[in-house]
Amino acid sequence: MQLSHIRQLLKKFALVILFLIAFVMMLLNKTDTVLIDKTSSVATDIVSPVVDVLILPARLLANAYDYLKDLSLAHKQNQFLKAENRRLRLVSERARSLEIENRLLAKLLNYTRPDEENLVTARVVAEEGDAFSHSLIAYTGKNSTAQKGQIVLTDKGVVGRLDKVGQLYSKILMITDINSRIPVMIENTRVRGILAGDNELNPKLVFTPISADIKEGDRIVTSGVAGVFPAGLPIGVVSHVSKREIRVLPFADLNKVEYVKIVSFPLDEESNLSEAGVVEVRDE
Amino acid sequence: MNEDWDETLKLTLQKMLPLLTSFIWVALSYMPFDFLLPTNIHANVAVVCVYYWILHRPDVFNLFSVFWVGLFEDILTSAPLGSSIFQLLLLYVLIGYMVKYFNGKSFELLWLGFLPLAFVVMFARWFVVSIYYATFLPFPLLMFSFLLTAAVYPLVTLINVWVQNKLMIDEG
Numbered sequence: 001m002q003l004s005h006i007r008q009l010l011k012k013f014a015l016v017i018l019f020l021i022a023f024v025m026m027l028l029n030k031t032d033t034v035l036i037d038k039t040s041s042v043a044t045d046i047v048s049p050v051v052d053v054l055i056l057p058a059r060l061l062a063n064a065y066d067y068l069k070d071l072s073l074a075h076k077q078n079q080f081l082k083a084e085n086r087r088l089r090l091v092s093e094r095a096r097s098l099e100i101e102n103r104l105l106a107k108l109l110n111y112t113r114p115d116e117e118n119l120v121t122a123r124v125v126a127e128e129g130d131a132f133s134h135s136l137i138a139y140t141g142k143n144s145t146a147q148k149g150q151i152v153l154t155d156k157g158v159v160g161r162l163d164k165v166g167q168l169y170s171k172i173l174m175i176t177d178i179n180s181r182i183p184v185m186i187e188n189t190r191v192r193g194i195l196a197g198d199n200e201l202n203p204k205l206v207f208t209p210i211s212a213d214i215k216e217g218d219r220i221v222t223s224g225v226a227g228v229f230p231a232g233l234p235i236g237v238v239s240h241v242s243k244r245e246i247r248v249l250p251f252a253d254l255n256k257v258e259y260v261k262i263v264s265f266p267l268d269e270e271s272n273l274s275e276a277g278v279v280e281v282r283d284e
Numbered sequence: 285m286n287e288d289w290d291e292t293l294k295l296t297l298q299k300m301l302p303l304l305t306s307f308i309w310v311a312l313s314y315m316p317f318d319f320l321l322p323t324n325i326h327a328n329v330a331v332v333c334v335y336y337w338i339l340h341r342p343d344v345f346n347l348f349s350v351f352w353v354g355l356f357e358d359i360l361t362s363a364p365l366g367s368s369i370f371q372l373l374l375l376y377v378l379i380g381y382m383v384k385y386f387n388g389k390s391f392e393l394l395w396l397g398f399l400p401l402a403f404v405v406m407f408a409r410w411f412v413v414s415i416y417y418a419t420f421l422p423f424p425l426l427m428f429s430f431l432l433t434a435a436v437y438p439l440v441t442l443i444n445v446w447v448q449n450k451l452m453i454d455e456g
Contacts, residue, residue, distance in 0.1 A: 014347055014348075015347060015373065015376075015377065018347065018348075018351050018369070018373055019370070019373055021351075021366070021369070022354070022366040022367075022369040022370040022373060023366060023370070024366070025358075025364075025365040025366030025369070026364045026365065026366040026367060026370075026412075026416060028365070029364045029365040029366065030364070030416065036365065040359070040365065043359040044359060046359075047311075047356065047359045047360060050307070050311050051311045051314060051315065051360070054308065054311050054312060054315065055315050058312075058315045126311075126314040126315060126360060127314065127315075128314050128326060128360065128361050128362070129325075129326060130325070130326040130425055130426070130429050131410055131413075131421045131422050131423070131425040131426040131429065132361065132363035132364075132367065132409070132410075132413050132421065133361050133362035133363040134362070135361065135362035137314075137360070163362065171362060173362060177362060178417055178419075178421070179362070198419070198421075198422070199421050199422050199425065200422050200425075
């Protein structure tokens with residue numbers, strides 16, 4: 001009798017209870033508890049295989065389209081690549097001699113080199129980007145030494161960093177996401193700042209000195225502050241400078257990310273993340 | 285005995301079809317179809333699915349189904365957990381008020397009726413998430429998403445109609 005009464009009450013207030021659950025979830029998410037983090041990672045692991053299976057026909061379709069598109073441009077691209085190859089061969093020779101010179105000088109000065117990074121390649125399973133968030137799900141997890149906070153690249157530049165890491169799948173927070181903060185610097189002037197996403201197409205450059213001379217076309221790279229990310233990873237170019245804001249156009253084509261490289265850089269646990277400002281905006 | 289078991293399984297699956305179809309639609313909407321559309325424009329198919337199934341099969345797609353679809357979408361994205369659930373629950377409430385006007389209406393009128401509802405719930409989510417981050421999220425992206433959602437409505441509805449007519453048995 002009592003059980004049926006409780007059931008009736010629950011039915012009556014189900015809508016209110018579910019609304020409350022939604023708001024409690026948002027509040028818990030805001031506090032970024034370990035519980036939410038772990039639950040979210042497990043949930044990503046459960047949900048992602050569904051997307052991974054569904055992706056197969058879509059991937060085939062996309063590949064067929066790309067193949068046909070490439071075919072029509074093959075001759076022009078071939079000419080371009082031949083010219084680029086000649087140019088790159090010269091650059092490669094020059095880089096090799098500079099590397100040798102650099103090693104000799106480093107030895108002479110007794111310079112301690114930073115730890116070398118390892119790269120893990122992962123396939124992108126799902127991607128989302130709208131007014132609310134910008135992220136990717138990639139087929140890589142704790143099984144392949146992925147860790148929260150590691151930086152993610154394509155062949156052109158930085159895409160984001162690992163946010164939720166499950167056993168098999170991980171969520172990547174893109175540099176355009178509102179929660180993304182990455183310590184960066186202007187390549188030629190070494191002026192430091194933070195690259196902050198705001199769910200717009202091009203992220204903002206913030207916390208730069210007022211006196212800094214930042215111009216459109218300046219290259220932005222990771223600064224390597226606090227040793228969280230390796231320094232010098234390409235991010236993009238300054239695309240817009242005004243009194244109000246500085247915008248950066250990413251090198252990586254964030255609309256077309258099929259495979260990513262995850263930089264496995266030796267981290268000193270979570271403390272380093274907050275030190276470098278690589279924390280989610282809600283923690284600030 | 286076995287036949288009874290088969291029958292029960294079949295019935296259960298039938299009842300779950302709207303929910304499963306919605307899950308598949310939501311998963312499909314997050315696939316990297318880069319060759320068709322830029323990544324930053326995303327159709328909110330969860331809204332289309334909830335609108336369709338609540339209007340056409342409220343007997344098998346109830347409040348809890350709405351919650352599960354919202355949770356599924358929240359897990360897939362990096363948006364604040366619970367924001368999609370909120371959006372879809374709000375749609376459920378609004379449909380509850382409007383259902384008497386939608387009954388027996390043509391596809392075109394239902395499509396037309398969907399537009400203000402979709403806009404209101406998407407805007408409400410945008411507003412709540414903006415408060416969450418204490419900053420206004422890019423409104424043009426929301427508008428593009430709304431327009432794309434309106435554009436994919438016929439396709440999603442067409443497939444849902446097919447699922448309802450071909451795969452589900454009307455118990456009534």
